[in-house]
Amino acid sequence: MKTDDFIRTLAADRAVAIRPNQALALALAVGVAVAAAVFTLTLGPRPDVATALQTVRFLFKFVVTIAVFAAGLRLAAALARPGGDAVSAARLLLVPVALMGAALAIELVVVPADAWMPRLIGYNAAVCLGAIPLIALGPLAAFLLALRSGAPTAPARAGAAAGLVAAGLAATLYASHCADDSPLFVATWYSLAIALVVAAGAWLGPRVLRW
Amino acid sequence: MALEGRERVWAEWMTAALAGDEPAYHRLLAALAPVLRAYARRTLAQMGASTADAEDIVQETLLAIHLHRNTWRQTDPIGPWVTAIARYKLIDSLRRRGRRAEVAIDDLADALPDGGADQEEELGRRQVIRLVDRLEGRQGAIVRAISLEGADIKDTAAKFGMSEGAVRVALHRGLKTLAQLYRARDG
Numbered sequence: 192m193k194t195d196d197f198i199r200t201l202a203a204d205r206a207v208a209i210r211p212n213q214a215l216a217l218a219l220a221v222g223v224a225v226a227a228a229v230f231t232l233t234l235g236p237r238p239d240v241a242t243a244l245q246t247v248r249f250l251f252k253f254v255v256t257i258a259v260f261a262a263g264l265r266l267a268a269a270l271a272r273p274g275g276d277a278v279s280a281a282r283l284l285l286v287p288v289a290l291m292g293a294a295l296a297i298e299l300v301v302v303p304a305d306a307w308m309p310r311l312i313g314y315n316a317a318v319c320l321g322a323i324p325l326i327a328l329g330p331l332a333a334f335l336l337a338l339r340s341g342a343p344t345a346p347a348r349a350g351a352a353a354g355l356v357a358a359g360l361a362a363t364l365y366a367s368h369c370a371d372d373s374p375l376f377v378a379t380w381y382s383l384a385i386a387l388v389v390a391a392g393a394w395l396g397p398r399v400l401r402w
Numbered sequence: 403m404a405l406e407g408r409e410r411v412w413a414e415w416m417t418a419a420l421a422g423d424e425p426a427y428h429r430l431l432a433a434l435a436p437v438l439r440a441y442a443r444r445t446l447a448q449m450g451a452s453t454a455d456a457e458d459i460v461q462e463t464l465l466a467i468h469l470h471r472n473t474w475r476q477t478d479p480i481g482p483w484v485t486a487i488a489r490y491k492l493i494d495s496l497r498r499r500g501r502r503a504e505v506a507i508d509d510l511a512d513a514l515p516d517g518g519a520d521q522e523e524e525l526g527r528r529q530v531i532r533l534v535d536r537l538e539g540r541q542g543a544i545v546r547a548i549s550l551e552g553a554d555i556k557d558t559a560a561k562f563g564m565s566e567g568a569v570r571v572a573l574h575r576g577l578k579t580l581a582q583l584y585r586a587r588d589g
Contacts, residue, residue: 192549194460195432196550197549199428199548200549201465203424205570207420210473273470273490274485274486342490344487344489402585
């Protein structure tokens with residue numbers, strides 16, 4: 192085909208796909224609904240949630256998981272567009288990392304050394320490692336699907352960002368179930384669970400996001 | 403300065419195009435083609451690859467720009483957006499041909515001597531691999547009628563006894579299938 196004719200053909204096609212940010216917003220609505228359903232059916236919030244809400248450690252879990260979620264969403268939106276500014280979006284990831292670091296430092300100061308390990312190990316490590324990826328599955332699929340309506344030029348990174356949003360969302364829900372509130376526990380097991388989902392997204396990205 | 407002016411015009415055309423201005427969109431694609439051609443030829447030459455595939459890469463890139471123009475926002479500069487797509491498609495195409503695309507790929511803006519018209523115009527009319535022949539069914543017939551026989555939407559609708567809306571839907575699906583054929587091809 193001649194390029195001139197091809198251009199004329201392209202110009203005759205007026206259909207424009209949904210904008211990536213709209214697709215991500217849609218994925219967010221679906222992802223939240225699916226994740227909340229899975230969470231409610233399998234675990235649900237802990238029974239003493241009302242009293243837990245009055246403790247700083249419990250509340251801090253949400254601060255850090257929501258920060259992960261928000262940074263992931265920004266990153267996914269940037270990576271969905273060719274030439275998008277992924278670098279400044281990635282810098283936002285330093286926010287949850289810095290928050291976690293500060294919380295860990297405070298925890299190590301206020302808690303006696305012989306309580307560090309018991310708090311780090313906690314009671315729910317295995318549940319945490321299973322539940323966060325499980326709850327993240329639905330949102331991960333939704334965000335990957337949304338990224339397909341974009342044009343990610345770095346599919347592995349875009350997939351990882353989808354994993355990060357999904358895991359941040361799942362961790363936020365899971366945090367209301369888990370009775371282990373120490374930053375020592377969160378920094379260890381939540382991070383590991385989130386990393387699993389991010390790795391799954393990075394693996395899936397090049398497989399489902401090519402265009 | 404000249405580059406900035408050119409990109410501002412591209413952005414204006416794209417903005418109009420996204421609002422349904424078909425002539426503005428045609429002008430934009432026609433303006434991008436020689437730039438993409440210079441970029442593809444120069445990069446292929448730098449990598450010691452044959453420049454014979456350049457026109458094919460130009461078409462695949464134009465198709466990608468077309469199908470993903472939803473990812474450009476009016477607030478974004480259009481040059482980096484085009485560059486990112488051109489680079490992605492070039493690397494992808496080289497990878498499919500079994501070459502490792504590890505050579506640094508220049509910015510689109512560096513690659514573009516404006517004008518140099520005559521020879522490039524000629525290239526624009528060159529025949530390249532006819533993947534469009536592999537489109538099947540109604541989609542294929544409609545894409546071929548428009549691209550090869552020069553029919554417009556109205557002619558095509560009359561020819562196939564379809565509504566113009568249905569022709570546009572089939573055209574859009576055909577172009578998406580064409581993009582898949584490009585991706586699936588090795589070489």
